[in-house]
Amino acid sequence: MKVLKSQNGNIALLLKEVGEVNDTVLKANDVDASFEKHVPQFDIFEDKAEVFVSHVMEEEHYIEWIMVDYGKEQIIRHFQPGDDPRMVVDYQEGMKAYSYCNKHSLWMSEG
Template sequence: MKHVEFYRNEKDNSILAVVGVQAEQEVVVDGQKLVRLVADSVDAAKEKHVPAVRKEGGRLLVEVGSVTHPMEEKHYIEWIALVSDKSVDIRYLNPGEAPKAEFEGTSGVVYAYCNLHGLWKTEV
């Protein structure tokens, strides 16, 4: 599996993915120290945040949560990503859309990022 770390800029809420190497002690962009996101570290409803993954043919079908995650203007899944040996593939979502995505492949780590409750993951 490719090594990946996700960082958030608290000034503008942008996300940076660092792929292939472990970042040094700090990641700074335009003078702003970024916060490293740690999957599954927020005390929130796991049934609404952990990606549920189903294999179908050569694809992974992902829905966020065993109970569908809200997709409201103030609370939604911003993106879903599949990290495999070959790639990091990210699907961006908007409020009002279903919290789901499809990816080519049958293995890897699936991440989901909630704008209020942070990073969540499932290993496939």
């Protein structure tokens, strides 16, 4: 899954790649910021996973969304300042989770 950022700040998921990509492809875990405060964490219980990020949710600095990526399916939840950045989803071994901080870009971990 590629996450793109255009020059004007638009963020997009690349759902199908058929040619040259002109926007910046964001690289996960590539910003010099606290890994622990940005990377999605997993609490796994039976067939469910609670995916969350231990990050502040202030007006100027917050997690905008978390995306769970099963490969053939993605689930995205959007957040606002003051929200609790977490979601409960089905657990699959090898699933990935991405988080996006409005100041520190894209982060990823594997369940």
